[in-house]
Amino acid sequence: MPDRSPHPGAVHPLFPPPPRPAPVRVMVADDNPVVRAGLTALLRDRDDIDVVAEAADGREACEAAARHRPDVVLLDVRMPGVDGLAALPHLARTAHVLMLTYSHEAAVVRAALRGGAGGYLVHGEFTVQELVSAVRDVTLGRAHFTPTAATAVLEQLQKSATAHDEADSIPLISLTSEESLSQLQSTVRASGAEGGAGYALSGREAEIMDLIASGMNNRQIAATCFISEKTVKNHINRIFAKLHSSSRSEAAAKWLGTAGTSGRGVG
Numbered sequence: 001m002p003d004r005s006p007h008p009g010a011v012h013p014l015f016p017p018p019p020r021p022a023p024v025r026v027m028v029a030d031d032n033p034v035v036r037a038g039l040t041a042l043l044r045d046r047d048d049i050d051v052v053a054e055a056a057d058g059r060e061a062c063e064a065a066a067r068h069r070p071d072v073v074l075l076d077v078r079m080p081g082v083d084g085l086a087a088l089p090h091l092a093r094t095a096h097v098l099m100l101t102y103s104h105e106a107a108v109v110r111a112a113l114r115g116g117a118g119g120y121l122v123h124g125e126f127t128v129q130e131l132v133s134a135v136r137d138v139t140l141g142r143a144h145f146t147p148t149a150a151t152a153v154l155e156q157l158q159k160s161a162t163a164h165d166e167a168d169s170i171p172l173i174s175l176t177s178e179e180s181l182s183q184l185q186s187t188v189r190a191s192g193a194e195g196g197a198g199y200a201l202s203g204r205e206a207e208i209m210d211l212i213a214s215g216m217n218n219r220q221i222a223a224t225c226f227i228s229e230k231t232v233k234n235h236i237n238r239i240f241a242k243l244h245s246s247s248r249s250e251a252a253a254k255w256l257g258t259a260g261t262s263g264r265g266v267g
Contacts, residue, residue, distance in 0.1 A: 023050040024139055027070040029061035029087075030100070031079040035123075039074060039100070042128055049135060058087030065091055072096045072135050077103040077112070085111055089215050092116030096138045099149075100131075106152035113153070114211070116220045120149035143223060157226075199242050199255070208235045209243075213252040 026049055028039045033056075040051045053068040055061035057079040065073060073095045077084040084099065085108070091097050092115065099112045099120040109120050118138040121131065125146035134144035145153065201209060204225075211221045218236075222229045236248075245251035 021048065023048050024135060025050050025052045025069070025071045026135060027051070027053040027055065027061065027064055027068060027073045027095075029055040029058070029064075029073060029079070029084070030076040031056050032076075035076075039131075042131070043135065046132060049132070058082030058084055061087050062090050065095060070095050071139055072098060074098055074100040074135070075117075077101040077108055085115060088112060088115035088117060092220060093215050093217075098134055098138050098144070104148040104152075106155060109149045109152040110156055113223075116216050118220075118223060119144035120146070122146045122148045141219065141223070201239060201242060205235055205239050205242070208232065209239055209251065209255050212236070212239075212248055213255055 026043055028036050028043075028051060030036045030039070036054050036056075040054065043049045043051050052070055053064040055064045059082040061073065061075065061084075062082075064070075073091050075084045075088065075091065075097050077099065078101070084101070088097060096118045097116060099117045100123070101121075102123045104122045112120055118141070119134055121134060121144065125148060126134070130144075137144060207225065208221055211225075218229050218232045222232045225232070240246065240251055243251045243254050245254060
């Protein structure tokens with residue numbers, strides 16, 4: 001009787017191998033053509049990564065993201081015209097954004113996290129394999145920071161913990177002292193301070209409301225504030241109650257002062 005058992009290494013017809021996941025679609029945004037070419041060459045050698053677009057400034061990055069719908073954007077900070085921090089909130093609405101830059105100032109790192117970045121890598125502080133891992137992991141919500149960026153985040157958390165007695169009121173960034181945010185972020189912050197002054201939100205609630213108004217979703221807010229998405233939802237429920245709102249858009253309109261004042265309360 002012939003042996004019908006499968007040969008070692010053969011695929012059983014009833015149990016085919018699972019399909020390979022689609023490659024991670026990446027866009028590289030950097031004003032330096034040498035850096036763009038180098039990053040593209042490094043990433044295109046990987047079977048599970050596909051570089052679908054490049055951009056030389058923030059405006060090109062936003063336009064290319066709308067056309068190509070990348071999963072991950074590698075974004076430089078300082079670029080001519082529209083810089084990375086100005087483009088970041090727009091890009092973060094449709095893609096995972098990983099800052100990849102020579103800018104290592106603590107204020108810039110914190111501004112990028114507020115804008116929705118899922119990680120921050122400083123050139124010269126990571127290997128090729130670490131870059132590849134960061135690109136793959138950011139799609140799963142796993143943040144990556146090189147040492148300089150991680151130190152900036154830790155220092156801010158330590159300063160905040162010292163300055164505030166209640167854990168719920170610890171902000172990730174001091175909105176009143178941040179000088180390096182883009183013009184867009186500054187406008188949102190100033191409008192929020194004027195439009196929401198009468199709602200008596202706690203420090204954490206005000207911070208989260210600012211992030212909602214900037215267009216962040218719950219996942220991005222959780223990553224920026226280092227809290228769980230469940231905690232974010234609980235804060236949002238309390239914010240909606242204080243702002244007498246039933247949706248994010250309505251709450252943002254009142255917070256930014258664009259809605260009528262008839263429903264204003266003091267919470």
